[in-house]
Amino acid sequence: xxxxxxxxxxxxxxxxxxxxxxxxxxxxxxxxxxxxxxxxxxxxxxxxxxxxxxxxxxxxxxxxxxxxxxxxxxxxxxxxxxxxxxxxxxxxxxxxxxxxxxxxxxxxxxxxxxxxxxxxxxxxxxxxxxxxxxxxxxxxxxxxxxxxxxxxxxxxxxxxxxxx
Amino acid sequence: xxxxxxxxxxxxxxxxxxxxxxxxxxxxxxxxxxxxxxxxxxxxxxxxxxxxxxxxxxxxxxxxxxxxxxxxxxxxxxxxxxxxxxxxxxxxxxxxxxxxxxxxxxxxxxxxxxxxxxxxxxxxxxxxxxxxxxxxxxxxxxxxxxxxxxxxxxxxxxxxxxxxxxxxxxxxxxxxxxxxxxxxxxxxxxxxxxxxxxxxxxxxxxxxxxxxxxxxxxxxxxxxxxxxxxxxxxxxxxxxxxxxxxxxxxxxxxxxxxxxxxxxxxxxxxxxxxxxxxxxxxxxxxxxxxxxxxxxxxxxxxxxxxxxxxxxxxxxxxxxxxxxxxxxxxxxxxxxxxxxxxxxxxxxxxxxxxxxxxxxxxxxxxxxxxxxxxxxxxxxxxxxxxxxxxxxxxxxxxxxxxxxxxxxxxxxxxxx
Numbered sequence: 212x213x214x215x216x217x218x219x220x221x222x223x224x225x226x227x228x229x230x231x232x233x234x235x236x237x238x239x240x241x242x243x244x245x246x247x248x249x250x251x252x253x254x255x256x257x258x259x260x261x262x263x264x265x266x267x268x269x270x271x272x273x274x275x276x277x278x279x280x281x282x283x284x285x286x287x288x289x290x291x292x293x294x295x296x297x298x299x300x301x302x303x304x305x306x307x308x309x310x311x312x313x314x315x316x317x318x319x320x321x322x323x324x325x326x327x328x329x330x331x332x333x334x335x336x337x338x339x340x341x342x343x344x345x346x347x348x349x350x351x352x353x354x355x356x357x358x359x360x361x362x363x364x365x366x367x368x369x370x371x372x373x374x375x
Numbered sequence: 376x377x378x379x380x381x382x383x384x385x386x387x388x389x390x391x392x393x394x395x396x397x398x399x400x401x402x403x404x405x406x407x408x409x410x411x412x413x414x415x416x417x418x419x420x421x422x423x424x425x426x427x428x429x430x431x432x433x434x435x436x437x438x439x440x441x442x443x444x445x446x447x448x449x450x451x452x453x454x455x456x457x458x459x460x461x462x463x464x465x466x467x468x469x470x471x472x473x474x475x476x477x478x479x480x481x482x483x484x485x486x487x488x489x490x491x492x493x494x495x496x497x498x499x500x501x502x503x504x505x506x507x508x509x510x511x512x513x514x515x516x517x518x519x520x521x522x523x524x525x526x527x528x529x530x531x532x533x534x535x536x537x538x539x540x541x542x543x544x545x546x547x548x549x550x551x552x553x554x555x556x557x558x559x560x561x562x563x564x565x566x567x568x569x570x571x572x573x574x575x576x577x578x579x580x581x582x583x584x585x586x587x588x589x590x591x592x593x594x595x596x597x598x599x600x601x602x603x604x605x606x607x608x609x610x611x612x613x614x615x616x617x618x619x620x621x622x623x624x625x626x627x628x629x630x631x632x633x634x635x636x637x638x639x640x641x642x643x644x645x646x647x648x649x650x651x652x653x654x655x656x657x658x659x660x661x662x663x664x665x666x667x668x669x670x671x672x673x674x675x676x677x678x679x680x681x682x683x684x685x686x687x688x689x690x691x692x693x694x695x696x697x698x699x700x701x702x703x704x705x706x707x708x709x710x711x712x713x714x715x716x717x718x719x720x721x722x723x724x725x726x727x728x729x730x731x732x733x734x735x736x737x738x739x740x741x742x743x744x745x746x747x748x749x750x751x752x753x754x755x756x757x758x759x760x761x762x763x764x765x766x767x768x769x770x771x772x773x774x775x776x777x778x779x780x781x782x783x784x785x786x787x788x789x790x791x
Contacts, residue, residue, distance in 0.1 A: 239723075239725055266612050268615060268727075271738065271749075271751040273748070273749050274749070285738065287753070291626065291628060296725065318613050321761065326757075345441060347442070361453075361454045
């Protein structure tokens with residue numbers, strides 16, 4: 212697993228103080244970074260000649276409910292040249308839940324960030340078009356948060372009235 | 376009573392699109408026009424809604440609106456066990472149910488660190504490839520119908536029907552198959568099924584050629600698609616296109632080859648690519664992929680080993696029903712798995728498989744209990760649709776129909 216070590220080493224050299232943790236579970240490499248550095252790290256991973264992570268496959272969040280750092284934002288990125296999947300994570304530690312958008316680096320991140328905003332209420336600053344993806348405009352909740360019940364909240368969506 | 380905001384207005388959207396121009400009757404032809412397409416439009420393959428801004432017949436910009444089929448499958452996954460979720464994967468890309476089943480169980484098996492027996496893996500491979508052919512048949516048929524060749528959909532559905540009959544024998548259901556299990560498959564493929572597959576393949580080649588003859592001998596079909604909806608290689612990668620749509624833009628990326636799962640590394644097949652990246656290339660690539668699938672299926676039938684179809688792993692794999700009723704140990708394991716779940720180790724994995732529409736990925740976060748803490752579905756149709764606004768810019772309004780058909784979205788998957 213040479214490339215794995217190369218990625219880890221390069222990231223550690225470049226951002227020695229903002230890499231919090233590197234884990235390798237079931238052959239998936241994931242790197243936990245400080246949330247302030249997300250755009251710089253993304254830019255570095257995309258532009259570095261050896262790495263070239265040109266494709267962002269997915270962005271999502273994890274709601275830890277009771278933890279103090281409630282949300283973790285997860286980026287799945289992919290390097291076509293090296294055929295390698297990498298996972299970047301960043302913890303959000305305080306309200307307002309906010310992180311900088313990576314749409315300037317990967318244009319494809321646009322909809323993934325909108326979806327994450329819709330489902331978790333995490334604000335992506337500098338996003339060009341941060342609207343809800345699935346839920347209707349004006350819906351007040353964020354359904355994938357752990358405090359949103361599976362059955363939904365009665366009355367949160369107006370139903371047609373009975374005409375007498 | 377407190378005033379609730381009206382959630383169904385699109386004030387924001389329309390205002391932004393209209394900017395500050397006031398359209399009056401007198402100068403209506405001088406002005407740009409905003410029209411709504413869908414969600415109930417036969418050419419949008421489901422409930423996709425587009426808001427188009429037009430200058431005459433030229434499209435200036437497109438805003439896709441999703442969510443009309445949002446059923447919250449990611450939320451539901453957090454409230455059910457890993458085994459209970461298998462039937463719900465049928466409802467993602469409902470044209471290729473078995474591909475979804477296979478991708479999901481492989482993701483859970485990666486999380487658990489177990490592997491299905493070789494025969495089960497080969498059966499999965501056979502099922503996935505048959506499913507790929509069936510999905511591409513729908514894609515090609517409806518695509519041709521969208522641009523006016525209505526006969527095509529009858530011909531492709533005739534072939535698809537034969538595959539559905541095989542699924543009926545193999546999985547017990549034609550459409551909502553739910554065939555795979557964690558650690559194997561639901562039932563062994565008996566000799567009758569294998570013979571049905573072989574018979575199907577033997578006659579399929581000639582009907583595929585017939586279909587090609589029908590469409591490619593048609594000047595209208597070619598001229599409506601050639602050079603329309605071009606996307607460059609760089610844009611396709613940047614916007615996260617996968618599957619046939621990415622390969623038709625000249626990027627040779629297929630997960631079956633890049634990160635072989637099941638036993639695709641033992642199979643010899645080509646990855647068709649086209650450099651053009653236009654609508655016609657996206658038609659050709661699906662035909663080529665079907666031909667490759669046929670090749671794969673012949674090899675799978677040849678190499679299919681004998682043996683078990685469920686892994687021997689009592690803590691994670693459900694025992695067979697007859698054993699539950701006759702053996703004490705199996706009864707206990709069944710009770711534990713059903714009541715407490717399969718309890719994978721704490722951690723998170725991302726697994727992706729090559730589906731007919733592109734890369735279907737499952738990101739599962741486990742906290743060690745019987746239910747996933749989080750499950751994220753990376754659905755290819757959703758990511759492919761993101762390129763729509765880019766591709767449609769500058770096209771004619773009738774091309775928009777062809778472009779949607781060529782991207783081949785399935786809204787059940789895009790909306791989750």
